[in-house]
Amino acid sequence: MGKNPPNITVIVPTFNRAQYLAECLDSILAQTLPAAQIIVINDGSKDRTKDICDSYRGKIEYYELNQVGKPSAINYGLKKAKGEYIWIFDDDDVALTEALERFVEPLEKNSAYGFSYSTFYFTSSGADGRIGPINFELRIPDLEARGFLIPLLEANFLGGAALFARAACYRAVGDFDPALLRSQDYEMAVRLARRFPGIRVAGPGTFHYRQHAGERGATQDRFAVDERKRKWLEYDQKFFCKFYQEFPLADYLPPGHSLDKKKRQALLQRLAIMSYKLLLPEVIKDLRELAATNDPAPISAEEYFIIREMMLRVPRHEAGAVYDHMEFFDEIRRLASASPVMRLVRTKFVRALLARFRNRLEFLQLPGTFWRIVRLYI
Structure with a gap:
């Protein structure tokens, strides 16, 4: 990768996830290739989120917002980001130690690619609240015969931290849509995939996508875990109506x-x-x-x-x-x-x-x- 390590910013928007946040941040700090900047945006949490973040002073950049919603919190983090590469990471997930090293390697080798992507693990929480047993690994569809965009439009395989992109690509496609309190990662992935080629990270998953029973969503649209799939559909429909009108x-x-x-x-x-x-x-x-x-x-x-x-x-x-x-x-x-x-x-x-x-x-x-x-x- 050269003498100077790649300059990576990790952005962690968080809301009322104090019970998972420390394990999340520890996994980012334990990377074999350290991030140059870790930004945590507390979007008006009412739990111990601030106390947790205070214990990481000197290791993270901490900002507070007043319940603006996840996409707006991410946009705030992108404006603060100084890295050449951006990894947006959910506050309840856990990164594997070589994730950043594996994500950045193909982009450092070939400047033609705008982003890299990987598979990941659907993983339960253990009895102690920490990340527990793996349920299954995401399957990325065959992209050879039909290209990248069509399978992505059919179903999102770039959810959450599965996508790692150059900061310049985020600047080129614009902000996350503030109205998409759910599925904002899917809509952004489609925008990036239409503009830039991506490359798959070889090997197994790069992080654990935690499965838990906690509430989801922003204050403006809070819901129970058994409603999450219905909410995905509700928000997917919003931007797919737009895609129908706008995409050739x-x-x-x-x-x-x-x-x-x-x-x-x-x-x-x-x-x-x-x-x-x-x-x-x-x-x-x-x-x-x-x-x-x-x-x-x-x-x-x-x-x-x-x-x-x-x-x-x-x-x-x-x-x-x-x-x-x-x-x-x-x-x-x-x-x-x-x-x-x-x-x-x-x-x-x-x-x-x-x-x-x-x-x-x-x-x-x-x-x-x-x-x-x-x-x-x-």
């Missing part, structure tokens, strides 16, 4: 594909992504635009893969899928009555529904599968 259709194609030749595939892909966020109005719009295309070619293997995934995938928010909404199947039937393209698409949805049944082998689902196929035609 070509963004929904793998690198190297031409929209002139692959518009139908791009529409199917955008439709699928919006379906994973349960944005039914946007899904219906894309079905109608798809029906209006004049592409008599048979459905390609890539297009069928998209359709099949729509019927098989269980979104992480666990609030259901487009499969559960009969108006989706009714709209396909209505459009197929006048659109040759939609008739081609309909046959592949029938095949995908049968694949869903075979894949799960749940005979109680057979009536539901049959009824959806009927709705596609009658």
Whole structure:
């Protein structure tokens, strides 16, 4: 890495997590490659957060805000950051000792990359409140065939501290959205991924993503742990509506594909992504635009893969899928009555529904599968 160590700033926004904060900070201070700057922003905590931070005087920079919300706290930290690299770290997570060294190495070797990213561990708290047994490791999807952006739009694999970026990249894409009290890391990851190439950190996870029963969210939107997935969906929907309006259709194609030749595939892909966020109005719009295309070619293997995934995938928010909404199947039937393209698409949805049944082998689902196929035609 050269004679001078890389200049890294770690930003830790915190709110009412005194019971986890010391272990979090200890893990950052124990790095084999020390951070040049550790910024802790206490966003109006009412517990012992300040006392915990006072015990780290001389090791951290400490700032207090008045419950402005996590994204605004991060923005404050970014303005105070002096490092060439930025790692934003949650107050209840625990870093593995070589995390910073592993994150920065590929960026130091190749200036073409704007950020690095890694897998991580979903880990429970132990009986003593410290980080405990690993439940499982995040699986990063295959990014070779479809590129980086499409899998990221389908589901966030760059959550929390999984992303480590150059400070210049954060400056280029702008502040975190203050309105996103949840999922602000996901929205920022998409913005970064659209502007800069990323490189995966080789090897296992770099940190423990703590699973615990404590409350989540800012004062403005506090909620219990069993509500967190519903909240992810609620905030994901906010910025995916914006993405739908702002992103060009070509963004929904793998690198190297031409929209002139692959518009139908791009529409199917955008439709699928919006379906994973349960944005039914946007899904219906894309079905109608798809029906209006004049592409008599048979459905390609890539297009069928998209359709099949729509019927098989269980979104992480666990609030259901487009499969559960009969108006989706009714709209396909209505459009197929006048659109040759939609008739081609309909046959592949029938095949995908049968694949869903075979894949799960749940005979109680057979009536539901049959009824959806009927709705596609009658």
